[in-house]
Amino acid sequence: MGFRLSCIRCGKHFDNRKNPIRCPSCGGQALIEYDYDQLSSIISREELAKTPSSMWKYSFLMPLMKDDFIISLGEGGTFLQKAERLGEELGIKNLYLKNETVNPTGSFLDRGVAIEATEAKSMGYRALKCVSRGNLGASVAAYAAKAGLSCRIYTTLGVELGKLYQAVVCGAEINFVKTYDDALKFLENPCEGEYTVSVTNPFFLEGIKTTGYEVCEQLHWSPPEFFVVPVGEGGHLSMIWKALRELSYVGLIDGVHSRLLGVQAKSCSPIVEAFRKNLDKPAKPKDFGMTFHDIAVRQPMLGELCLKALRESNGYALAISENKILEATRLLAKCEGIFAEPAAASTIAALRVALEDGIIERSDKVVCIITGAGLKDPAAVKSLIKHSAAETPIAFMLASSLDSRLGRTKRLILKILQKHPSHGYLLWKTLTQKFGLAITLPSMYQHLQELLAAGLITVVNEGSPSERKKKVYVLTKKGETILSSDFTT
Numbered sequence: 001m002g003f004r005l006s007c008i009r010c011g012k013h014f015d016n017r018k019n020p021i022r023c024p025s026c027g028g029q030a031l032i033e034y035d036y037d038q039l040s041s042i043i044s045r046e047e048l049a050k051t052p053s054s055m056w057k058y059s060f061l062m063p064l065m066k067d068d069f070i071i072s073l074g075e076g077g078t079f080l081q082k083a084e085r086l087g088e089e090l091g092i093k094n095l096y097l098k099n100e101t102v103n104p105t106g107s108f109l110d111r112g113v114a115i116e117a118t119e120a121k122s123m124g125y126r127a128l129k130c131v132s133r134g135n136l137g138a139s140v141a142a143y144a145a146k147a148g149l150s151c152r153i154y155t156t157l158g159v160e161l162g163k164l165y166q167a168v169v170c171g172a173e174i175n176f177v178k179t180y181d182d183a184l185k186f187l188e189n190p191c192e193g194e195y196t197v198s199v200t201n202p203f204f205l206e207g208i209k210t211t212g213y214e215v216c217e218q219l220h221w222s223p224p225e226f227f228v229v230p231v232g233e234g235g236h237l238s239m240i241w242k243a244l245r246e247l248s249y250v251g252l253i254d255g256v257h258s259r260l261l262g263v264q265a266k267s268c269s270p271i272v273e274a275f276r277k278n279l280d281k282p283a284k285p286k287d288f289g290m291t292f293h294d295i296a297v298r299q300p301m302l303g304e305l306c307l308k309a310l311r312e313s314n315g316y317a318l319a320i321s322e323n324k325i326l327e328a329t330r331l332l333a334k335c336e337g338i339f340a341e342p343a344a345a346s347t348i349a350a351l352r353v354a355l356e357d358g359i360i361e362r363s364d365k366v367v368c369i370i371t372g373a374g375l376k377d378p379a380a381v382k383s384l385i386k387h388s389a390a391e392t393p394i395a396f397m398l399a400s401s402l403d404s405r406l407g408r409t410k411r412l413i414l415k416i417l418q419k420h421p422s423h424g425y426l427l428w429k430t431l432t433q434k435f436g437l438a439i440t441l442p443s444m445y446q447h448l449q450e451l452l453a454a455g456l457i458t459v460v461n462e463g464s465p466s467e468r469k470k471k472v473y474v475l476t477k478k479g480e481t482i483l484s485s486d487f488t489t
């Protein structure tokens with residue numbers, strides 16, 4: 001089936017599979033279009049009902065060539081769970097969860113990466129590369145392995161560890177850079193034979209839109225009043241909107257009546273801000289606080305498209321506090337048995353707010369997209385345990401088993417601080433000069449950040465208010481306990 005690239009800004013069509021992301025005339029984001037009239041005459045609900053559940057059953061609405069050999073790990077075709085217990089808790093009867101945590105590498109991104117890996121393999125590329133905050137790298141590494149391609153990932157030191165482990169085990173080469181923006185520069189000039197997987201690539205986007213198709217078919221072609229979707233780069237929400245429109249073009253649903261609710265974490269919510277101010281694109285990035293990586297995107301690459309989808313659907317956007325998101329993560333697991341990563345469970349926290357504020361009616365049919373699995377984010381797991389049952393022996397055991405996996409450098413830092421509190425620079429001099437450790441100052445600060453996040457050290461400010469204050473690092477009680485129970489040295 002034929003397809004063509006089309007610019008979302010100027011509407012021009014173009015054909016450049018090697019460089020499909022931006023419109024050659026105006027630089028706008030490109031998306032893929034099909035001949036919907038022709039498709040509507042050959043597709044029917046009855047025919048689709050005969051094919052088993054899988055994202056590839058909608059291949060007539062995918063950019064595949066006839067002779068493409070599909071690279072698949074069994075992505076898509078995920079369960080749509082009727083959430084009776086959680087619904088009761090929140091006060092809504094018709095609540096469904098699209099459980100994307102069961103995808104091969106535990107996130108919805110597998111849908112997009114499967115199409116890009118297929119495209120790369122069929123066009124004769126030898127390697128995949130990408131920039132990743134976590135989930136994307138894990139997915140690209142797995143599909144590269146399956147396709148027999150090599151894989152190179154650019155990421156930052158703050159990457160969530162569970163996601164990094166996945167990529168490393170699948171044989172990817174990991175390159176650490178200082179900031180995410182630095183990492184993006186490595187994508188600009190690809191080497192010969194290297195295919196760049198990007199969340200803005202129209203082929204990738206065609207993969208993640210299939211979540212929308214599946215939900216509609218699973219609800220017997222009667223789409224919900226609301227889709228609640230976590231928003232990072234903005235691609236998934238935008239593409240669910242595209243999916244709904246396409247289903248209506250080909251006559252599988254009767255018009256598009258669903259609305260979209262986009263969710264971001266309060267400390268990093270450029271799309272919610274732009275939506276409130278009625279802007280076409282997210283405002284210039286500012287410094288945001290610490291939050292969950294996969295929805296904490298300072299400069300969402302698909303912000304414009306996402307805001308367009310929110311408006312066209314008469315939708316809404318909500319920013320939710322980190323604490324509320326962690327609470328929702330626990331509630332989702334307790335009521336429905338789905339252990340999601342916080343970014344994914346943010347939809348549940350947002351639903352609660354939307355019901356209380358009357359944005360969503362209690363009689364509405366609602367689908368929350370649960371985008372990724374919980375075990376990928378050990379830091380969040382740790383804070384969940386800390387907040388849930390801090391007094392029980394099992395919580396203590398789990399917390400210390402997570403903490404006892406300290407590296408040599410962190411142990412050494414704790415030991416130095418046990419003897420005497422120290423400024424950052426002095427600590428670095430002790431590490432490098434006294435202990436002969438080859439460590440840069442930024443990477444020592446990264447260790448300090450992680451120790452702070454784990455609650456093993458704390459910071460006090462030294463000096464009177466009139467002087468320039470100096471940060472002094474001090475071992476906490478928890479740090480003492482961990483150090484005394486750490487027998488790995």
Ligand SMILES: [Zn+2]
Binds near residue numbers: 010023025026027
């Ligand atoms: Zn254009």
